[in-house]
Amino acid sequence: MSKPDKAKFVKLLEKHQNILHKICRMYTNDEHGHQDLFQEMSIQLWKAYPRFRGEAKFSTWMYRVALNTAITLYRKGKKRVDTGDLENVAFKVEAEEYDPTTEENINLMYKAIKELNDIDKALVLLYLDDKDYPEIAKTLGMSQVNARVKMNRVKKKIKKILQAK
Amino acid sequence: MDELELLKQDWKKQEENLPRYDKQKLSPMLQQKSTSVVKWIFIISIIEFSFWIIIDLLLVNAEYNDLVDELGVSMFMKGLIYVNYIGVIGFIAWFCRNYMKIKVTDDVRTLIKSIIETRRSVKYYVWFNLIIFAISFSIGFFAAVSSLNNNYDENLLYFIVFFVISIGVIGGLIWLIYYLIYGRLIRRLIKNYKEFKREE
Numbered sequence: 001m002s003k004p005d006k007a008k009f010v011k012l013l014e015k016h017q018n019i020l021h022k023i024c025r026m027y028t029n030d031e032h033g034h035q036d037l038f039q040e041m042s043i044q045l046w047k048a049y050p051r052f053r054g055e056a057k058f059s060t061w062m063y064r065v066a067l068n069t070a071i072t073l074y075r076k077g078k079k080r081v082d083t084g085d086l087e088n089v090a091f092k093v094e095a096e097e098y099d100p101t102t103e104e105n106i107n108l109m110y111k112a113i114k115e116l117n118d119i120d121k122a123l124v125l126l127y128l129d130d131k132d133y134p135e136i137a138k139t140l141g142m143s144q145v146n147a148r149v150k151m152n153r154v155k156k157k158i159k160k161i162l163q164a165k
Numbered sequence: 166m167d168e169l170e171l172l173k174q175d176w177k178k179q180e181e182n183l184p185r186y187d188k189q190k191l192s193p194m195l196q197q198k199s200t201s202v203v204k205w206i207f208i209i210s211i212i213e214f215s216f217w218i219i220i221d222l223l224l225v226n227a228e229y230n231d232l233v234d235e236l237g238v239s240m241f242m243k244g245l246i247y248v249n250y251i252g253v254i255g256f257i258a259w260f261c262r263n264y265m266k267i268k269v270t271d272d273v274r275t276l277i278k279s280i281i282e283t284r285r286s287v288k289y290y291v292w293f294n295l296i297i298f299a300i301s302f303s304i305g306f307f308a309a310v311s312s313l314n315n316n317y318d319e320n321l322l323y324f325i326v327f328f329v330i331s332i333g334v335i336g337g338l339i340w341l342i343y344y345l346i347y348g349r350l351i352r353r354l355i356k357n358y359k360e361f362k363r364e365e
Contacts, residue, residue: 006192006195009195010188010191010192010195011188013191014186014187014188014191017185017186017191018180018183021183021184022176022179022180022183025179025183034184038186038194039194039197040199040200040201042191042194042195043194043195043197043198043199043201044199044201044269046195047199047269048269048270051270061270064270064272065269065270067273068269068270068271068273068276069201069269071273071277071357072202072273072276072277072280072354072357073199073201073202073203073269074200074201074202075200075201075202075205075350102171105168105171106171106172106175109168109169109171109172110172117356117357117360118353118356118357118360119273119357119360119361120360122273124169127169127173128169128172128173128176129176130173138272139272139273140272140273140274141271141272141273141274141275141361142274142361142364146364149364150364155167155168155169158168158169159168162168
């Protein structure tokens, strides 16, 4: 196996870093956790990079490795204490025209997502990033039917939280 | 509008607020040590394999052979040692096979399954060693008791109580160590894997 080109990898990492930041926002609650997970995902990507053959787009490959790291390999995330007001640090709602109800609803949804289990979070993350069901199912390792069923459950859960406010 | 569609619109706008790391910050990150759960499972597994191999090497020496000869259980103990060696080789091969299957580029479910199976191979290895240990301990113990000609009946109850307590204490300590180490390491993985299984 030839020695991987570090400069080329760092360039790709810099270009596609938004993918990692979005996963960090989904799975961590503070700046320190964000940086920690980002670093672990970068390390795992670098370790896996020599086996990247280019069959898939780099961003698709990166998404999969990073998500696997956040859900499966990363150890520190669960040690952190969940605090309600941290959602405001992680997500800044930017309604085009300021609407307090919309802002409140969006904040409530982010809060509801933070309470989901790891797999449901991944499902929502992929959905929000415009991945279709075949890709969601393939990334997570479940059938498309199961992905749809789970997604509907998540939607209902979020709706319930909004109605209960 | 679907609630999540509303959220999707906002999610796209979030990209503008995301941090940006430059090459100077990204490059040193790659030199840092990983805290991956797989790395820890690997380290602990190697310690486990080494621990039991060292215990075997320490126990089986000339004095031990003399003692089992004296107690008249030498054939049985030698058989047990061969079974143990075959077991060690088999379990190490099984562990390596499972470990090689762990690929961070697999889908989430497959990756979790591979890690749990790797861990399971070490768990069975430990159970195998405990069973071998319990069998040889029992044989040695009862052979020693039966070789005592004097006061055999008077001491039998005392010996049995001692035997049960010893097995209980050793078993309890091993369970506690495993509960603490692996409980922390793979609780999250098992929870996530159950979530997949629930949908099947």
